[in-house]
Amino acid sequence: MSAAETGGSQVKSAVRTVELLEYFAHRPGMHSLSSVQEAVGYPKSSLYMLLRTLADLGWVETDATGARYGIGVRALLVGTSYVDGDEVVAAARPTLDRLSDDTTETIHLARLDGTDVVHLATRQSQHYLRPFARVGRRLPAHSTSLGKALLATYTDDQVRAMLPPTLAQLTEHTLTDREQLIEELHAVREQGYAVDREENTLGLRCFGVAVPYRAPARDAVSCSVPVARLTPAHEQTIRDALFDARDRLTLATRRL
Structure with a gap:
């Protein structure tokens, strides 16, 4: 893979990450994988991996079943730091x-x-x-x-x-x-x-x-x-x- 291709892939992942966080920020509560996929249009397999990564990092939270997703506490910390600074x-x-x-x-x-x-x-x-x-x-x-x-x-x-x-x-x-x-x-x-x-x-x-x-x-x-x-x-x-x-x-x- 070329450097240009790698750079393009990295930018695409960043855009998808931001779009997901904004999706959750505008829709309080927990959402199923299928409802998120229907809204954002990403392939379900890559969407699942991205959600699991964000959940592991604290940007997304899951319910007790692990099948529904919502905004995580780290988003609050970033928002608070913006206002505080x-x-x-x-x-x-x-x-x-x-x-x-x-x-x-x-x-x-x-x-x-x-x-x-x-x-x-x-x-x-x-x-x-x-x-x-x-x-x-x-x-x-x-x-x-x-x-x-x-x-x-x-x-x-x-x-x-x-x-x-x-x-x-x-x-x-x-x-x-x-x-x-x-x-x-x-x-x-x-x-x-x-x-x-x-x-x-x-x-x-x-x-x-x-x-x-x-x-x-x-x-x-x-x-x-x-x-x-x-x-x-x-x-x-x-x-x-x-x-x-x-x-x-x-x-x-x-x-x-």
């Missing part, structure tokens, strides 16, 4: 704490990854009724205030290149037409913040601002509040607090 997350901690105190609501710092946003840091609501939140959660950008705030830092043509004409619907309020979303992004640019009007989770409204330490922006911060608790005065408090947080984060990240 991220300079923006470290610089943002005091601002996120202050924003949480000022609003008493759930706060997120997130990063744009393709057409999704990924939560990097969270501050839980100080109220009993609190929305589900966790670091590492991935959500479609078009259905969140975080994502819309970040998409608004791109041009209309760039957004068209990023998103398909028809967008996934998460709730009855989700914008599913790309051109309608682009029209809303015009308003986001003018007002400086984005709003998720129960487009990702029913009963929850979110406000988000991009952090412009680079252009287009890749990070944003948001505040989520149950609609039942949202008054005009509280909404104004949230917007003012987000603008203050954006300015503080811009200063904190200016050298990154």
